[in-house]
Structures are given as structure tokens and as C-alpha cells.
Amino acid sequence: MMKDVSFGQxxxxxxxxxxxxxxxxLVLMLFYVVLIxxxxxFVGYLAYLAFVLLMTGLAKVPLRTLLRSLSGVGVMVIFxxxxxxxxxxxxxxxxxxxxxSVSVESILHALKMALRIMLLVMGPALLTFxxxxxxxxxxxxxxxxxxxxxKFPVRDVAVIMSIALRMIPTxxxxxxxxxxxxxxxxxxxxxxxxxxxxxxxxxxxxxLFVGAFRRAEELAFALDSRCYNASPKRTRYRILKPxxxxxxxxxxxxxxxxxxxxSIVLFDFDTMIYNAISAAIGG
Amino acid sequence: MxxxxxxxxxxxxxxxxxxxxxxxxxxxxxxxxxxxxxxGANGSGKSTLAKMLNGLLVxxxxxxxxxxxxxxxxxxxxxxxxxxxxxxxxxxxDNQMVASVIEDDVAFGPENLGIPHEEIVERVDWALRAxxxxxxxxxxxxxxxxxxxxxxxxxxxxxxxxxxxxxxxSTAMLDPxxxxxxxxxxxxxNKNEGMTVVHITHHMDECVAADRAVVMSEGRxxxxxxxxxxxxxPALVERAHLELPPVTQVATLLxxxxxxxxxxITDREExxxxxxxxx
Numbered sequence: 208m209m210k211d212v213s214f215g216q217x218x219x220x221x222x223x224x225x226x227x228x229x230x231x232x233l234v235l236m237l238f239y240v241v242l243i244x245x246x247x248x249f250v251g252y253l254a255y256l257a258f259v260l261l262m263t264g265l266a267k268v269p270l271r272t273l274l275r276s277l278s279g280v281g282v283m284v285i286f287x288x289x290x291x292x293x294x295x296x297x298x299x300x301x302x303x304x305x306x307x308s309v310s311v312e313s314i315l316h317a318l319k320m321a322l323r324i325m326l327l328v329m330g331p332a333l334l335t336f337x338x339x340x341x342x343x344x345x346x347x348x349x350x351x352x353x354x355x356x357x358k359f360p361v362r363d364v365a366v367i368m369s370i371a372l373r374m375i376p377t378x379x380x381x382x383x384x385x386x387x388x389x390x391x392x393x394x395x396x397x398x399x400x401x402x403x404x405x406x407x408x409x410x411x412x413x414x415l416f417v418g419a420f421r422r423a424e425e426l427a428f429a430l431d432s433r434c435y436n437a438s439p440k441r442t443r444y445r446i447l448k449p450x451x452x453x454x455x456x457x458x459x460x461x462x463x464x465x466x467x468x469x470s471i472v473l474f475d476f477d478t479m480i481y482n483a484i485s486a487a488i489g490g
Numbered sequence: 491m492x493x494x495x496x497x498x499x500x501x502x503x504x505x506x507x508x509x510x511x512x513x514x515x516x517x518x519x520x521x522x523x524x525x526x527x528x529x530g531a532n533g534s535g536k537s538t539l540a541k542m543l544n545g546l547l548v549x550x551x552x553x554x555x556x557x558x559x560x561x562x563x564x565x566x567x568x569x570x571x572x573x574x575x576x577x578x579x580x581x582x583x584d585n586q587m588v589a590s591v592i593e594d595d596v597a598f599g600p601e602n603l604g605i606p607h608e609e610i611v612e613r614v615d616w617a618l619r620a621x622x623x624x625x626x627x628x629x630x631x632x633x634x635x636x637x638x639x640x641x642x643x644x645x646x647x648x649x650x651x652x653x654x655x656x657x658x659x660s661t662a663m664l665d666p667x668x669x670x671x672x673x674x675x676x677x678x679x680n681k682n683e684g685m686t687v688v689h690i691t692h693h694m695d696e697c698v699a700a701d702r703a704v705v706m707s708e709g710r711x712x713x714x715x716x717x718x719x720x721x722x723x724p725a726l727v728e729r730a731h732l733e734l735p736p737v738t739q740v741a742t743l744l745x746x747x748x749x750x751x752x753x754x755i756t757d758r759e760e761x762x763x764x765x766x767x768x769x
Contacts, residue, residue, distance in 0.1 A: 339590075339591065340590050341589060341590055341591045341594050366588065369588055369589050369590070369594075370588050372590050373587060373588060373589055373590045373631070376630075376632040377584050377632065380632075422582070422584070422585045425580050425581070425582060425585040425586070426585045426586065426588075428541065428546055428578075428580060429580055429585060429586040430588070431546055431573065432544065432546065432573060432577060432578040432579075432580075432647070433573075433577075433598055433599040433602060433646065433647070433650065434570050434573050434574055434599060434602045434603055434650065435602050436602065437566075437570035437573075437574070437602050437603050437604070438570075438602060438603055438604030439604075440604045441601055441602060441604060442600070442601055442604050442605055442606060442607055442610060443601060443607060443610075444593070444594060444597030444600075444601055444607070444610045444611065444614065445594070445597075446607055
């Protein structure tokens, strides 16, 4: 049960996207995520979809793996789509009952919302597919480093992130082991209604927390033994060096971004589509 | 030269209202380049002693000197010099790793010490080779066996180029194969690199390869000599709540039943020969 959860699911492959400087990937992904909230046309979403598919291809990530990243939001997408189809309220109703109505606009709007959520998940998923947790931590540390000026402990935050990522599989294993031990003693963890199940988790969580604190104590000794905080000038094993690849990526991304922004500001394809569909149905 | 010198070292824990004396006036010196095994049953104070060897704990009374520097010194520079000279490895390898990639984990110590980038790369290569884990450098620690994880933990300490390795029950959680792997690495480091090794354990068979065995019981040192001498003293072993390895147990039983078999045999071949010579 716990084995299915893979956090920051890295997909190992040899590709230019994998080799990109994590800092560039992080910043570009930030633009990607912010920009999508301004996109409201199908042309824009099409551009987004093209971007995601192109990146998936370049990164040599199988389409199945990309689609699997959507499994977590499937229920949410369906729920939001249904709500939007029936309660959007705008346009000429094709069908209506009580407070609900369905129109061409509401269907198209629901479709856009679904697309937005899916694209919002797939982009960052691509980032974690192509970037190791270590590279991500390094990238975040490097991007946050200006905060050192205001005495923000950037290095400590990076080490905390690194240890947290490192401990996830270990704690998962331990949870599995505790659950099995409780089951062996007759605890029923997987049966009964939701309240029963939540209650049954208490004897799992208590030993898990006690164990985590015990680990923390040994980890503290280990960190001291390895001279954590010894030198104010901590050096690095991995040095992030942006290359030509990153310049190309930024240029391509800028061109794509300009197109998306223009599609938001200038064109009104959507009205054309509405009109065409309305005409087709009405005629 | 003496690497570590302990002079009448005691350590007390404050537990509720009672003082628990974990280590009681221990004096000991560890020669540079030697392989010392510190034996003791649970609660004998050996882990507390281990943490005092590199200043993780400071003695309640007495003093510990590492290459002539006091571990109770308050200056950060001295504290970190001591810790980089005496590297310590603990019981659970999972609790000592800080990165999700092995080479990054090994690089953690030298990064903290502010070693230049090129030298860190060299040290990581060397340390991983020294423990025979170079093929796994880009792997995740969660996929390794216990023995392999503990070897990576040793590499993490080696990358700081210490003069002394202290292993605080680092074989206790391993299966026999993992224990053999770790003991092999230690023997090799001691022989080839001249590394001083202080190995703390309750498995008596692990001191066979050592130059010197020290036994602790109830916070005191009750034996200090060669492993051979220790194995020849079954009464002492029992008093310290330790257990002789099976081969030695057989030899002891044969000896006690009046047969001319020497005490303190640790090697199976040696025992075989002794038995064959019986008429």
C-alpha cells in the first residue's frame, strides 16, 4: 500500500532536459505555472499542451508516465467539470432544471477548467521527472542564496530539505513494518468505516513518531560528527553551471511565452468557436 | 604517538533525581595506527565512552585529549579539528545519511569543512573506492543492503580524512554477511592506510583481527590486552556478560574436560588441528 507512493518521482533517462541546470528549470516552471492562470483561450491551452508534449518527447519520458501523474487529480477534475457544466449559468441554455442549466458556453468553460488543472499538474510533474531531488535542492538553495543578505539560513533550509527527502523512503518502510506488526497482533487497519480506520492508525502513528525522534537523536550526533557548521564558507561537491543548452531553452521558452501572451491579449478565437458551434446547433 | 588519551574519565547522567554513572574513572590511551576493539555488554558504558572520544560528549570529570588537544575546549576551531580527526560511525546507517544520492552523502563532510571543490571530488572518489562502493555512487541509499549502507557511512567519514575511526556498535544491526563486509573494510583501512580503528561491539568474534581488546563492564575497564589473552580467560568473559565465539567455546569445554587443548583458540583450523593431535 505504501510502496505506491513515490515522492518527487524521478524518471531516469539521458536527455537534454535532464541535463539542464535545475535553476533554469525551476524559474521557467514558475513562469509556466503563473502564466496559465491568465490563459483563457483554447489556442492558449493548445500551446500549453504542445509545450508539455514536446518537453515529454525531448525528455524521453513515456506518455504513460506523464498521464499517470494525473491520476492524483482525476477525481477533482471530474468533480470540477461537472460543477462547471451545470452551474456556470452563462449563455443560452440548451437544457435547464431548477438552478442548473447547460449551455455551449458552460461546456466549453468546464473543458477549459479541466485542461487548466491537468496542465497545472503535468508541468511540475515533468520537472520532477527530469530533475533528481538532489539537483532540485541544489537549485532551490542557489536561487534562494540572495536571501543570505537578510540572514536567512539558506544552507540550513537546503540541508533540512535534503534530509527530509532522504528520510521519506525510510519512514515509509518503517510505517509498513509497524502496520504489519500491528496486523500480526490482530489489529484491523484496512477494514471498517472511515472513522474506524482513522482510529486504527493511532497505534501506527505513535510508534512511528517515537521512532522518528529516536532517529533524530542519532542523526544529530552524526551531523556533529561530520562537522556540520564547521566552516562559515561551506564548499560544494556539485557546481551548477549553466550551458548553451540552458540559453537555448530560455530563448525557446521566451518565444513560446510570447505566443501565449499574444493569444491572450490579441486574439479572440474563442468567440469564433462559440459562434461556429452555436450556429451548427442552432442551424 | 598516542592518538587519544583518556585520563580518569567519568560520565554521569542525570536521570530524575539519581545520578547514573555510565563511565567510571577510565584511563586508556589509544596508539596511532592500532586496531582496538572495545567490548562490553549492554549498559557497560561503551557507547558513552565512544561519544567522548571526539567530543560529542564532554566528560563530567577527567579529561580526554585527541592529538594533545582537550575535547572540553570551547573554541569552535579546536572542536571541529578534533571531530575531523576522529570520525565516528553509529549503529543505524539509515540515521546517518543526509542525501538521497550516495556520492552527495559522502561529500557532505568535506563540504562542511570548506574543502575546495576539486579536492572534494578526489576525496569522494577515493573514499568510495576504499570501501568498495564506487559502482553505487549515483544510487539511492534506500536500495542498499545494511552492510553496504554502513560502508557508505564509513566512506562519508573517510572523506574527511580522519586519523582515527570510531565505530559505535556499527555492526550490531547487520546480518553476518554485512558484518563480515564491514570488518573486512576496517582491517584493510588499518593495514593499508595506517588508520587507527576503535571498534565498539558486543560480538567477541569481531576482535579476532584486532591488536588489542579492551573490555568494559559497569562503566569500568576490566580487561586490556591481546584478544588471545582475553579468549583464554573464560571466567572474565562471563563476568563481563559477553559470549565466546562457538569455536572458542568448544576449545574451552575440551580444555575443561581435561584434554590437552589450549584455551583461547579462535580459528576453526587451529581447533581442528588441536583435535586431530589428540590421541
